Amino acid sequence: MTQNITESHYAPDAAVFRQVVPAGEPFMRRVAKGQVLRILDLEGNQAVDTLFYNADDTEERYDANNTIRGQSNIYLSAGTTLLSNEGNPMLTITADTCGRHDTLGGACSAESNTVRYALEKRHMHACRDSFLLALAEYDHGMSKRDLPSNINFFMNVPVTPDGRLTFEDGISAAGRYVEMRAEMDVLVLISNCPQLNNPCNAYNPTPVEVLVWDA
Amino acid sequence: MSQTTPRTLDTASVLWEESVPGGAHWSGVLRRGLTLRVTDSRGGANVSMLFYNWENTLERYNMADTLKGQHTAFLTAGNVCYTDMGRVICSVTGDTCGWHDTICGVSDAATVKARYGVASYQERRNDYHRNGYDSLVNELGKYGLGRRDLVATLNVFSKVTVNDDGGMQFHPGNSGAGDSVDLRFEMDALVVLSTCQHPLDPDETYRPRDIALTAWKSGVAGPDDHCRHHCPENERAFINTERLYA
Numbered sequence: 001m002t003q004n005i006t007e008s009h010y011a012p013d014a015a016v017f018r019q020v021v022p023a024g025e026p027f028m029r030r031v032a033k034g035q036v037l038r039i040l041d042l043e044g045n046q047a048v049d050t051l052f053y054n055a056d057d058t059e060e061r062y063d064a065n066n067t068i069r070g071q072s073n074i075y076l077s078a079g080t081t082l083l084s085n086e087g088n089p090m091l092t093i094t095a096d097t098c099g100r101h102d103t104l105g106g107a108c109s110a111e112s113n114t115v116r117y118a119l120e121k122r123h124m125h126a127c128r129d130s131f132l133l134a135l136a137e138y139d140h141g142m143s144k145r146d147l148p149s150n151i152n153f154f155m156n157v158p159v160t161p162d163g164r165l166t167f168e169d170g171i172s173a174a175g176r177y178v179e180m181r182a183e184m185d186v187l188v189l190i191s192n193c194p195q196l197n198n199p200c201n202a203y204n205p206t207p208v209e210v211l212v213w214d215a
Numbered sequence: 216m217s218q219t220t221p222r223t224l225d226t227a228s229v230l231w232e233e234s235v236p237g238g239a240h241w242s243g244v245l246r247r248g249l250t251l252r253v254t255d256s257r258g259g260a261n262v263s264m265l266f267y268n269w270e271n272t273l274e275r276y277n278m279a280d281t282l283k284g285q286h287t288a289f290l291t292a293g294n295v296c297y298t299d300m301g302r303v304i305c306s307v308t309g310d311t312c313g314w315h316d317t318i319c320g321v322s323d324a325a326t327v328k329a330r331y332g333v334a335s336y337q338e339r340r341n342d343y344h345r346n347g348y349d350s351l352v353n354e355l356g357k358y359g360l361g362r363r364d365l366v367a368t369l370n371v372f373s374k375v376t377v378n379d380d381g382g383m384q385f386h387p388g389n390s391g392a393g394d395s396v397d398l399r400f401e402m403d404a405l406v407v408l409s410t411c412q413h414p415l416d417p418d419e420t421y422r423p424r425d426i427a428l429t430a431w432k433s434g435v436a437g438p439d440d441h442c443r444h445h446c447p448e449n450e451r452a453f454i455n456t457e458r459l460y461a
Contacts, residue, residue, distance in 0.1 A: 163287060
């Protein structure tokens with residue numbers, strides 16, 4: 001597997017915004033065109049389920065299928081352009097010290113927990129619950145309809161040439177980050193994944209940090 | 216790779232049959248217990264499909280749940296399509312191709328224009344160039360749905376593999392004339408589809424292929440059903456589904 005490691009030149013002290021997001025919590029913020037957004041894996045191997053919307057028309061949103069076709073590769077890393085459902089560039093990944101990120105594995109939910117693990121695991125906290133709560137609190141009429149296939153930063157979901165797909169131990173580590181430049185005004189919606197039933201969080205969900213710099 | 220010889224249909228049991236031209240779009244309601252056979256009439260077809268719980272269209276086919284639940288990156292006989300509510304909307308009970316893509320999405324106006332050029336209705340009448348995205352948005356509009364409801368599609372008859380570096384490869388010739396897929400509906404479902412070419416189809420000519428749709432009453436999955444027992448995840452998804460109709 002080729003590793004595409006690209007460092008950033010942005011200094012955390014110069015960030016105009018910083019917030020730690022504990023495991024199991026959502027985060028939502030407007031990021032202006034030209035600003036740079038970093039998601040920092042503080043303790044290593046934490047899955048960060050992420051969606052983007054055109055801040056001025058949320059029906060335009062991140063599209064996983066358009067994005068992977070656009071680069072003819074299923075893994076996201078430095079150089080990837082995150083495309084919308086309208087085919088427009090939303091953000092460009094400009095730095096990545098993890099190596100690659102998933103966009104096929106989706107977000108966990110109470111309902112998928114019953115299928116993947118056990119019917120009794122319905123009540124374990126899940127990303128879709130965080131997403132729905134954040135959208136309700138944002139209170140601009142967004143709903144479950146606005147939850148398409150998301151990005152899973154720092155998550156490792158390899159696909160083999162014969163068509164197998166599995167969740168594997170993460171390739172990230174403490175201090176790794178992914179950074180991207182907004183190509184339009186966007187809303188970023190994050191669920192810092194609480195999943196305990198597979199290795200996406202190394203069975204230990206931990207906090208991440210969000211940083212934003214001006215252009 | 217799993218291939219199933221198609222059952223010869225008893226014509227008396229067929230409820231209805233319809234052709235859908237290449238490049239067109241279609242929708243319909245398939246009730247629980249009906250099977251829909253999708254046939255590639257001439258070879259090389261692509262059918263981009265979406266499925267919704269007819270009673271609550273907020274519940275819809277979910278590609279990620281479907282793939283990770285069954286540990287696969289493609290669908291064939293034995294697999295099922297999950298909704299985002301942990302239920303089985305349809306089971307793949309027959310498949311003569313062996314591989315159906317669900318990660319590549321659909322074409323849009325820009326990609327069709329770039330690859331095939333512009334061809335308007337004024338010039339070409341019903342052979343005008345259409346694209347998957349606009350076609351599905353159009354069809355969804357008939358139910359009060361729209362862009363927010365257009366998620367990753369099932370692209371029947373199309374094969375795209377991924378190499379170890381993540382590179383994607385479309386495989387022409389995956390489906391030939393007469394190949395078919397049988398989808399047995401386990402829920403009352405709204406089915407929406409477009410027969411525009413797959414967005415990675417390297418063909419330089421705009422020539423989407425015709426398909427046929429055939430529906431018959433098959434009944435839902437029984438207790439010993441192959442798709443139900445394909446994996447423990449499917450067993451639980453069927454329990455969730457049966458509770459909806461208890």
